[in-house]
Amino acid sequence: MAFYSLFLSLPGRSVTELRNRLDKGDRRQQMRAIQNQLNGIAGGLDDAEVRTQVSTACASFTVTCDYDTLVLDTDNLSIGAVTLTAATTPATENDFAGGSTDATLATNLAAAINAHSVLSEFCTAAASSDVVTVTVNVPGVLGNQLLLADTGTSFTRSGNYPTGGDSDELDEWSFGDAL
Numbered sequence: 704m705a706f707y708s709l710f711l712s713l714p715g716r717s718v719t720e721l722r723n724r725l726d727k728g729d730r731r732q733q734m735r736a737i738q739n740q741l742n743g744i745a746g747g748l749d750d751a752e753v754r755t756q757v758s759t760a761c762a763s764f765t766v767t768c769d770y771d772t773l774v775l776d777t778d779n780l781s782i783g784a785v786t787l788t789a790a791t792t793p794a795t796e797n798d799f800a801g802g803s804t805d806a807t808l809a810t811n812l813a814a815a816i817n818a819h820s821v822l823s824e825f826c827t828a829a830a831s832s833d834v835v836t837v838t839v840n841v842p843g844v845l846g847n848q849l850l851l852a853d854t855g856t857s858f859t860r861s862g863n864y865p866t867g868g869d870s871d872e873l874d875e876w877s878f879g880d881a882l
């Protein structure tokens with residue numbers, strides 16, 4: 704999967720003016736408004752800086768699970784603003800069963816990530832033995848900025864942030880008096 708991003712810088716335009724111009728109606732109406740803005744730039748009616756970017760690589764990280772050091776209801780893993788806790792009796796979507804081995808702890812953590820109402824929107828987890836690999840679903844460098852943390856000694860993260868998200872710069876153009 705790849706994402707194509709288009710960034711427009713329109714000098715002399717206020718945020719309110721741009722929102723009024725582009726945030727109209729349903730998605731089709733919004734796309735027509737963006738098309739009209741691009742036609743105005745291409746036709747010389749508006750000054751603009753245009754940058755395009757293709758993002759192809761997704762960021763990821765690993766968590767190695769150690770059941771022998773697990774302290775239930777205390778040890779947790781934070782992915783962004785969501786904290787998942789290995790619990791004796793899971794009561795919310797932020798709790799998951801500790802299991803009885805490194806592999807079951809990893810499997811349960813991966814399942815909790817994939818089932819979570821927030822985390823499942825932007826990442827996917829897979830367990831293999833005692834290691835959980837979490838991949839950010841949106842390609843690009845933005846995934847590299849997701850803060851990771853943990854409490855206790857049962858989870859060993861590959862780092863404080865995912866790595867590997869990448870974007871290729873394609874081109875940059877200026878139209879009119881744009882900087």
